[in-house]
Amino acid sequence: MSREGSGQNRYRYRAESEMLTYMLTLERPSPEQLINYGRAQKYAALKSSARAIRDQLMVWIQEQGLAGGVARVGEPTVFNTLFVTSTRGVARRLSHAPGVVGIRPADEFKVDLFDADELPPAEEDAESDSPD
Amino acid sequence: MGKFIAVRRRSRAEQLRLEALPYEDRRLRIMQEVPETTRSEALQRIGLQKVEPEERAPDEENKFQRLGYAGVYVVETHDADKAQQAREVLEPEYHIMPDIDMGLPWATQSHVYERRPRRDSYWPEESGVAEARARGITGKGVLVGILDTGCDADHLELRDKEIDFCYVPLKPTPEAVRTVRGFDDTNGHGTHVTSIVAGKNVGVAPGVDLMVASVIESETVKTSLERVIVALDWMLSQFQLDSNADKATILNLSLGFRQDWIEVTQIESVLDGMKLLLSTLVVDFDVLPVVAIGNDGPGTVRAPGYFPECLSVGAVGFDLEPAWFSSSGLSPVTGEPEPDIAGYGVRVLAALERDAQRRSLYAEKSGTSMATPYVTGIAALVAAANPGLQGARLRQHLLDHALRLDGVGERVGAGLARFT
Numbered sequence: 001m002s003r004e005g006s007g008q009n010r011y012r013y014r015a016e017s018e019m020l021t022y023m024l025t026l027e028r029p030s031p032e033q034l035i036n037y038g039r040a041q042k043y044a045a046l047k048s049s050a051r052a053i054r055d056q057l058m059v060w061i062q063e064q065g066l067a068g069g070v071a072r073v074g075e076p077t078v079f080n081t082l083f084v085t086s087t088r089g090v091a092r093r094l095s096h097a098p099g100v101v102g103i104r105p106a107d108e109f110k111v112d113l114f115d116a117d118e119l120p121p122a123e124e125d126a127e128s129d130s131p132d
Numbered sequence: 133m134g135k136f137i138a139v140r141r142r143s144r145a146e147q148l149r150l151e152a153l154p155y156e157d158r159r160l161r162i163m164q165e166v167p168e169t170t171r172s173e174a175l176q177r178i179g180l181q182k183v184e185p186e187e188r189a190p191d192e193e194n195k196f197q198r199l200g201y202a203g204v205y206v207v208e209t210h211d212a213d214k215a216q217q218a219r220e221v222l223e224p225e226y227h228i229m230p231d232i233d234m235g236l237p238w239a240t241q242s243h244v245y246e247r248r249p250r251r252d253s254y255w256p257e258e259s260g261v262a263e264a265r266a267r268g269i270t271g272k273g274v275l276v277g278i279l280d281t282g283c284d285a286d287h288l289e290l291r292d293k294e295i296d297f298c299y300v301p302l303k304p305t306p307e308a309v310r311t312v313r314g315f316d317d318t319n320g321h322g323t324h325v326t327s328i329v330a331g332k333n334v335g336v337a338p339g340v341d342l343m344v345a346s347v348i349e350s351e352t353v354k355t356s357l358e359r360v361i362v363a364l365d366w367m368l369s370q371f372q373l374d375s376n377a378d379k380a381t382i383l384n385l386s387l388g389f390r391q392d393w394i395e396v397t398q399i400e401s402v403l404d405g406m407k408l409l410l411s412t413l414v415v416d417f418d419v420l421p422v423v424a425i426g427n428d429g430p431g432t433v434r435a436p437g438y439f440p441e442c443l444s445v446g447a448v449g450f451d452l453e454p455a456w457f458s459s460s461g462l463s464p465v466t467g468e469p470e471p472d473i474a475g476y477g478v479r480v481l482a483a484l485e486r487d488a489q490r491r492s493l494y495a496e497k498s499g500t501s502m503a504t505p506y507v508t509g510i511a512a513l514v515a516a517a518n519p520g521l522q523g524a525r526l527r528q529h530l531l532d533h534a535l536r537l538d539g540v541g542e543r544v545g546a547g548l549a550r551f552t
Contacts, residue, residue: 018223023357023401025408034416039371039378042416047365074358075306077365079412081405083358104401108302108356110393111348112434113281113321114386114424115499 019071021085023106026053027099028080043078050076053099057082060097066090134210136219138226140203171205172198174221178214180207244484245494248288254334254481255506256450258535260551261336264513269551270339271512273519275381276329277367277419278505279360280322281353282346285313287323288492289331289483296343296370304362311366319350320485324497325386327483328505329512334482334494336509339516341379343367348387357405364409368417380515380522383413384508385423385442386501388434403435410441418523422508424500425471426459430543433470438463443511443527444470446544447477447503454543458500472527473534474544475510477503507549514551 029049034042054076061067069090074083083106084094095103176182181195194209196218205226207218219228255261264270285295299310317323322344330340345363348355367383370376391399413419423442426434437444440463447455454460455478463470480502484495507530514533515526534547 021356021358023405031415039368039417040374043368043371046412046416072303072305074304075362077361078368078416079361079365079409081357081361081408083361104404105395105398106357106401106405107395107398108354108359109389109395109398109402110352110354111387112390112393112426113319113348113353113499114388114427114501114504115321115324115497 017087019085019087020091021083021106022091022094023104024057024082024084024094024100025102025104026050026080026082027101046078046080047076050078050080050082054082056099057094057097061090061094064093066093135206135208136215136228138205138207138219138222138228141225141227171221172196175205175207175218178217178221179211180209180214180218243479243496245481246487246491248333248492248494249481251481255336255476258452258548258550259336259476259506259510261510261513264517264551267517269513269517271330271337271509271516272339273379274337274340274512274515275343275370275376275379276337276340276508276512277343277345277364277381277383278322278326278329279345279347279363279383279385280317280325280387281319281348281350282317282322283326283344284317284323284483284485287327287483287486289327289334290323292332293330293338293342295326296341298343298345298363298366300345300347300359300363300366302349302356302359304359309362309366317346317350317485319348319353320495321386321501322346322348323485324482324495325384325501325505328480328502329384329509331483336506337512337516340509340512341376343370357402361405361409364413368413368419371417380512380526381417381419382508382511382515382526383419383421384505385421385436386499386504388424388426388437390434406436407439407441410436410439414441414523420511420523420526422504422511424504427457427499427501428459429457430460433459433461433463438465438470440466440468442472443507443530444472444545445477445500445504445507445549446471446474447498447500448474448537448544448548449478450476452537452548454537454540455498455500455503457498458503458543460543469542469545471500472545473507473530473549474537474547475503475506475549477501477506480506510549510551517551 061070069087072085175196179194183195183197194214196205196207198205209215253262301308330338330342332338347359347363394402421442423437423444425437425444425446447458477500478498479496481496484493486492515521530549531546533552535550536547537544
């Protein structure tokens with residue numbers, strides 16, 4: 001199945017008004033700022049930084065009149081990311097919001113669980129498994 | 133083009149209205165949504181033949197089936213124009229997804245036991261597990277995080293353990309993320325993995341402090357970066373407890389990505405997102421991520437295992453021969469050979485699920501998914517025996533003390549992970 005037109009380019013083909021989920025990469029404290037922190041302090045500092053940017057973003061969204069195009073702004077985490085469900089048009093604007101470094105589509109995806117029982121054995125191994 | 137599936141999308145308001153109804157009324161409402169001819173007619177006008185659900189599908193190349201109660205259209209055509217037109221008809225109210233063969237290696241051929249087979253030891257002597265047990269080292273004081281399909285916390289292997297469990301749903305709002313007793317694993321993969329690390333009888337390191345996050349739907353085997361990130365944030369939040377602040381922490385990921393299962397526009401996002409996650413875990417929090425390298429055999433290695441932050445794991449049998457399925461090759465990121473190390477991953481006995489009589493079932497499963505929790509368990513034993521050894525130094529210790537396996541080239545990295 002070719003990728004083009006196979007339904008795997010949903011973000012490309014969706015209507016402007018459709019709500020999609022995006023991952024925003026945020027500014028974060030530099031490693032130097034965190035160097036003398038213990039884990040608990042690092043956790044608190046990174047979370048607090050992401051929360052401040054989220055709060056600032058909420059205000060910015062209101063100020064820019066974009067609230068109608070935003071369905072959800074996720075919770076801040078220590079990974080300097082925020083997940084936002086919005087229209088494509090708003091997503092483009094969000095990339096210029098204060099504290100935002102980048103924006104990428106972030107839909108769900110399948111993972112592979114690596115248990116192998118149903119895979120066919122290689123021929124040489126199949127032979128070596130024989131009672132002989 | 134092939135086949136795609138369109139699933140009816142309800143607006144948030146519709147969904148809330150539906151959820152507010154009593155169950156019977158909800159069913160009635162869903163039934164009322166079933167009659168829908170406009171879209172079917174539009175699809176027929178495009179030139180797609182309608183197939184009734186009970187009907188044998190015709191050989192016709194351009195066809196669709198409407199599964200009314202499920203709110204689903206299955207469209208099959210090799211004509212790109214027809215496919216695009218069908219998409220345009222359905223997209224306003226339907227979520228379009230490709231119908232890809234899962235290729236998920238369900239463990240149908242594994243041996244299932246209704247009782248735990250009695251063995252003197254579940255791990256060979258060369259693993260060092262018995263030696264650790266004899267010295268009273270069980271992984272106590274080490275935090276192990278597992279991101280998987282969940283775990284059955286009431287299985288005999290796990291029921292005596294206190295497991296911090298977190299269910300992270302697709303839309304992980306604070307109200308929806310639940311920290312509850314582990315229940316959510318209809319797949320069985322997460323339960324098997326968890327019990328290899330810390331099962332009472334079959335586990336490598338039964339004394340570890342377990343944090344299990346369910347981030348993969350058992351049926352669709354889907355996750356999202358948001359779910360993974362929220363789960364890891366929950367795990368790292370445990371560092372706020374004084375008692376956990378300095379504990380060695382190991383993250384087990386018995387999973388990976390296939391690029392052809394991810395939207396083209398998302399591949400970079402997923403890879404960059406995982407890289408960012410791993411970097412924060414390793415650099416900021418000194419966590420050791422232990423990650424399966426894949427089941428594609430020689431020549432293909434999978435992300436995120438091939439990222440340099442991870443300790444990537446291949447599989448060997450109990451005969452110490454590399455498993456035929458175990459992936460190996462060069463990392464596309466570093467150009468270095470993968471995997472880094474190996475664990476037992478052929479016919480590994482561990483917990484599966486409980487049956488209707490509440491009997492705890494066991495199964496032998498194979499895969500780098502099974503080799504990975506073995507290595508995680510060994511890492512936990514080593515960390516417990518060497519207080520202060522964690523993160524990159526723990527990784528190096530495991531590589532330095534692995535049992536070298538001669539004559540198998542780069543298929544097993546440094547060799548078999550073991551406790552010494």
